Amino acid sequence: MYSSGYSVQTPESGRNPRGKKRKKLDSAGEEILCSVCDIWVMGVPQYQAHVKGSKHQRRTKERSADEVINRMPFMKWDKGTGIHTCEVCDVKLNSSLVVMVHVSGSRHKDNVEAYEAAHGEILTYGKPDDHKISSSTSTSDNI
Known part of the structure; x- marks a missing residue:
C-alpha cells in the first residue's frame, strides 16, 4: 500500500473484481484498483483524478x-x-x-x-x- 492510501493490484486472468472481462492494457502501465468504486484505473495521475471526481466523492460519503x-x-x-x-x-x-x-x-x-x-x-x-x-x-x- 502506498502512503497516499491506494494499493496496486494485478488483475488475475484478465477479469475485474466483478468478474467481467477486462480490456488489455499497455504492459508498461500500472493498474490501480479503487475499492470504493470497484474499478481499475491506469496509473497514479488517473487514480488521483478519479478520487477527486464527484462519483467517487459521493460513494465515499x-x-x-x-x-x-x-x-x-x-x-x-x-x-x-x-x-x-x-x-x-x-x-x-x-x-x-x-x-x-x-x-x-x-x-x-x-x-x-x-x-x-x-x-x-x-x-x-x-x-x-x-x-x-x-x-x-x-x-x-x-x-
Whole structure:
C-alpha cells in the first residue's frame, strides 16, 4: 500500500473484481484498483483524478454514512427494498445520505429527546453531533 492510501493490484486472468472481462492494457502501465468504486484505473495521475471526481466523492460519503447508520439502534434497513426506517420518527428514507440529513434535523432531535425521556434510555447515536460526516475532499481521506 502506498502512503497516499491506494494499493496496486494485478488483475488475475484478465477479469475485474466483478468478474467481467477486462480490456488489455499497455504492459508498461500500472493498474490501480479503487475499492470504493470497484474499478481499475491506469496509473497514479488517473487514480488521483478519479478520487477527486464527484462519483467517487459521493460513494465515499455513502460508505461513511452506511458505517455510521449501522451503529444507530433505531434505524432499520430492509435489504429487499433498500429502504431505511427511523423507528423513533416512524419515517422511511430511501438512501444513506437522506438518513444522515434526517438524523441531523430538529424534528428527529426532538423525537429522540422525547423517546429518551419516556423510556429512560439513551439512544447513543440519536443526536446530530454524534454522526457528522466529514466533508473533506482530501484524496487521502476519501480513498
